[in-house]
Amino acid sequence: MPLVRKWCCEVSEVVLAYSGGLDTSVCIPLLKERYGFDKIVTVLVDVGQPRSDIERGNRRAKVLADEHYIIDAxxxxxxxxxxxxxxxxxxxxxxxxxxxxxxxxxx
Structure with a gap:
């Protein structure tokens, strides 16, 4: 982890490919609290998954992330x-x- 810590000290923002599931949702506070990022930007890519998955991800990201984007792909x-x-x-x-x-x- 030394390389991650060194890199994190030089960068204050990170973009996270975000599904809205448990794994990527846990990553947001981890990136802030453990690695010291000031700003987390999430990007959810819509590739045709159920609408309920998109809506769930959108709701969670609005609470957890600093910025959130949905890309219709x-x-x-x-x-x-x-x-x-x-x-x-x-x-x-x-x-x-x-x-x-x-x-x-x-x-």
């Missing part, structure tokens, strides 16, 4: 990721790579 996700995945018959052990395929876009 549904069209890009389908066009540039899902269609090529289907064309390539992308699967792993018989399961379509639906969840994993969104990660590069979100990053």
């Amino acid at each position: 549904r069209e890009e996700f389908v066009r540039d990721y899902i269609f090529p995945l289907i064309k390539a018959n992308g699967s792993y052990e018989g399961y379509v790579l639906g969840t994993a395929i969104a990660r590069p876009l979100i990053a």
Whole structure:
């Protein structure tokens, strides 16, 4: 962790790819309290997940984060990721790579 601490001392803001779930929600106070960031900006990327997930993430981020943004990437996700995945018959052990395929876009 020495590298993280050194970097944190030089930077006061951080942007967090945010799902609104437990893991990323816990990251916000951890980044402030343990690593000393002054400002946490969350970004939730909408790739077509249920509306209730987007709303839950939005509510939590408004309470926990200093700034929060939602990016509507549904069209890009389908066009540039899902269609090529289907064309390539992308699967792993018989399961379509639906969840994993969104990660590069979100990053």
